[in-house]
Amino acid sequence: MNDEQENTTSFNERFNRHFNDFDKALKSAAEKFLSLPDSRVRVVSHLDADGISSAAIIIKALNRLGRFYSLTILPQLKYEDVVRFSSEKDKVFIFTDLGSGELCAFNELMKDKQVFILDHHQPEACELKENITHVNPHNFDFNGSSEICGAGVTYMFAKHLDSKNKDLSRIAILGIIGDVQNPKEGLNKLILKDAVDTGNIKVIKGLRIFGAQTKPLYKALVQSTDFNIPGVTGNESGAIQFLKQIGVEPKINGKWRRIIDLDKDELKRLVEGIVMLRFGEDTPEDIIGDVYLFTKEREGSPLKDAKEFATVLNACGRMGKASYGIGACLGDLRFKKLAVSVLDDYRKEIVNGLKFFEKNRNSNYVIEENGLLIINAQSKIKPTVIGTVCSIIARNTSLKDDTFIMGLARIDDRYTKISMRYKGNKEVNLKEILSDILGDSEGEVGGHHFAAGAYIASEYEQEFINRAKQVIQDKLLKVKTL
Ligand SMILES: [Mn+2]
Incomplete structure (x- = not known):
């Protein structure tokens, strides 16, 4: 508790001292972008959930400005990628969730381009020329690995392009969750507030078990590797027996029940039962906590719970289908379906990898x-x-x-x-x-x-x-x- 309090105090102190400057840097970056001639914008982003969310935010913002763009998704930005971009004809580049590691390369190679870098990774030390605009929380004493993610920086930039973009805060939540940050920590708090204020995100207290919306309850318990439940995690018969013991039917009318299918009493017994089993663990009640839900998604959809949605995005990136993930972030029905189906392909790919290893x-x-x-x-x-x-x-x-x-x-x-x-x-x-x-x-x-x-x-x-x-x-x- 003490550690947490100290951290909070020091964040508040840092916030009072540096937030204005950070926000001003984002604002002047946005103003600079808007002052440029209207040419095609090259967007380059990272392939993980945070990178895909960042790309979705900036693409929607560009759409709203009526600007043309082309998108490239990379697993990592290498020096030679910068070499390649520098010889292309596009004049305006926006890098999101990557770029801070190659600042010197931008400086050296992108002389006749306007480059915007919105990132949260540790930046390379480099004195930047005028045409390179780099905004990174590390330069303002904020922690990029816990207090804001790439999609968060991109969102705050987008909000300065047009205040209408406040509704895109919901997409930034996926970046926060995808990068395993806490939406209630650091600058993430501001983004969460926007997402709740715009009516897109609801925070509830619940079991922090992956798959509450989609997986059969017993299976979600068996696969609960983030939170060990002794006798249940990794043990199918143990999980079923546990459910019977606490009086929760794992199956009704031949249909496996999910966490969201339980009534209030059953849920209460389940939570108490799990905490009891976890009694020997350091923090048995950690399994209960904040769950972030998309209010406009249907109950039971793999896109309802931010953790599951972020997993879908991650799968899209890794299977070379980032555009499905971006479409899903922007609410396109067809892309939502496609993105969800990629998750199955991704799981198969992992299983094949494991089989290859065993064989x-x-x-x-x-x-x-x-x-x-x-x-x-x-x-x-x-x-x-x-x-x-x-x-x-x-x-x-x-x-x-x-x-x-x-x-x-x-x-x-x-x-x-x-x-x-x-x-x-x-x-x-x-x-x-x-x-x-x-x-x-x-x-x-x-x-x-x-x-x-x-x-x-x-x-x-x-x-x-x-x-x-x-x-x-x-x-x-x-x-x-x-
Ligand atoms: Mn990131």
Whole structure:
């Protein structure tokens, strides 16, 4: 509690000191954009849920201005992408949810373009020329990893383009949830307020179990990996038995019931039952909390709960169908259906990835050594799915504790995506370890302590694997002597 209070105080202090400047920077960026001649706008955004929400917000805002645009969605902005953009004929670019890591490249290469960067990632230090407009919360002492997301920055910019865009705050909520931020923390609060004020979002107290709107109740409980429920998580018969014990029928008239199908009393018994089972956990009541609902979506739709909607967007991005996700954000009925159907394809893709791993455990595709598991999937697993596959393997209980998991998947004929996860309970910083492995080679690393990723030229795959073995063995030795 104390920590939280301290954080809140310091946020309020920082808010009083810097918010005006941050908002002014957004406002003058918007004014600058509006003063430019009316040419086609090139929008470039990131492929995750936050990036797709950002793109949806800016596209709607451009539509309202009657401006033409073209859209590009990238898994990551690389130096060579900037090289490519610099030689294209478009004069005005808006980068959302990415760009802050390549500021020097913009400076150097985009000399005859007007570039707007609306991002929340840690910015590269660089003195910017006049034609590069960069707005980033980090430059105003706000925390871009917890207090505002890419869609949040984009939304605040859009609101300065036209106050009508206030209704787009609902889309920014998807970016916040997608980037695993708290809508009640930091600058996110302002966006949540707009989303509630415009009547688009409703916040309720509920079970924070994924799939309340769509999954059979027992299944949602079995799959509750975010909140462990002893005897129920990962245990189908345990889940059904638990429901019978608390007097909640898992099935009525041959139809599996969802959380939203329960009446008030049943829901109360369910919550109490879960909290009881979680009694040994550090914070048993954490499973109850804020749930963010889209008021205009129908009950039971995968787009009703912001967490499920964000998952749909994420799937769209990773399956190369970002435009479906953008259409769904903008409320287009046809795209909503298409976007939801992509989620099934995405799940199949993950299952196929896991099957590939299991089938090839004794082949050249999978290297298993003391404390290290490398899946060199080549083109057998999509680069946008390899990270999720590694995460699931890391949660798999049959794997020994203290294991580093790495996945390699080809992006095209030149680049390979690397994902890294860890199973165990030691303090590790995967981003740092991955940087160690890459050394001074050309690769670029992103991520954080528990999940890291990188891109390397495919010709260095073998060299990378060799170095990974070496670095991880050193690491394991160190971990053991701690
Ligand atoms: Mn983001």
